[in-house]
Amino acid sequence: MASTTDPNESKNKDRPLHESADSVPSVKNLEADIFSRYLTSNKTVKIYVGPGRKVWFLNEDLICDRVPFFKGAFKSGFKEGKSKAMELPGDSTEAFGYLVDWVYNSNMHQMPRKICRAAVEVPDSVYTPAHELQWLQVWVLADKLNVPELARLALRTHAICLSRCVMTISPEAVAFACENTADDSAVRKYLVEEVVETLFGSDTFISDIGVAAAADASFDQKVMEAIRSHLIMPLDAECAYTFCPLHNARRKNASENW
Numbered sequence: 001m002a003s004t005t006d007p008n009e010s011k012n013k014d015r016p017l018h019e020s021a022d023s024v025p026s027v028k029n030l031e032a033d034i035f036s037r038y039l040t041s042n043k044t045v046k047i048y049v050g051p052g053r054k055v056w057f058l059n060e061d062l063i064c065d066r067v068p069f070f071k072g073a074f075k076s077g078f079k080e081g082k083s084k085a086m087e088l089p090g091d092s093t094e095a096f097g098y099l100v101d102w103v104y105n106s107n108m109h110q111m112p113r114k115i116c117r118a119a120v121e122v123p124d125s126v127y128t129p130a131h132e133l134q135w136l137q138v139w140v141l142a143d144k145l146n147v148p149e150l151a152r153l154a155l156r157t158h159a160i161c162l163s164r165c166v167m168t169i170s171p172e173a174v175a176f177a178c179e180n181t182a183d184d185s186a187v188r189k190y191l192v193e194e195v196v197e198t199l200f201g202s203d204t205f206i207s208d209i210g211v212a213a214a215a216d217a218s219f220d221q222k223v224m225e226a227i228r229s230h231l232i233m234p235l236d237a238e239c240a241y242t243f244c245p246l247h248n249a250r251r252k253n254a255s256e257n258w
Contacts, residue, residue: 041059043060044060045057045080046085047096048089049088049089049096050091050092051089052093058103066103067146069145069146069147091137092137094137095134095138098138098154099142131161132158132169132170132172132173133170133173135155136177138154139151140181142154143186155190168195168198168212169191169195169209171212171214172215174191177191178216178218192219195209195226196223196226200241235247
């Protein structure tokens, strides 16, 4: 005799009685539901940014959950915890705006494609160091607030920006990084790598690279050390730069003399 048991019964038996199979939320809907809970709260904090004290009114629970730095300030016995207000006079309002976008937008990993649209839509003549500098300002802010995910995103966006804009590192970017970050910071290491990669991978920006590196003496020294390390690499070592003229020439000469 054929069984009359519903094949879905075993799947449904552990599900709450009020919840049908069709009502189980997808991951996307679940994320939206969790986010919407923040928006039902009337608890807000005020954050004043920059010398002009531009103010943001932000959901307290959301900003504290996404940025532990703010949790330590607003949910504590510090003065910010009582006033529910904070001053960030030395930070960029543009950078803080990107931080707010990241806090409120779960798809902020698409920032390179969505925000840096000018890289493909605006004539080259429009580009200024400020366009490049904004991403380094985001990195500095993210590092200060201990938000590593946003810091990595900022550097990735910076690299994409330079590539799409057909730009190289500017002296202003080097000066800003060296004035606002530690000598061993990730952003300085990244800029050194970008300079060396441009030097060995392109013959277009040689003079520009020299000007950028010379913007700070300690940075220039790091670049020289990186260049020297690359120059003394043995022939059989793997070169990280596909179009490196030095190692391509060595390989060509070695093959011709074989």
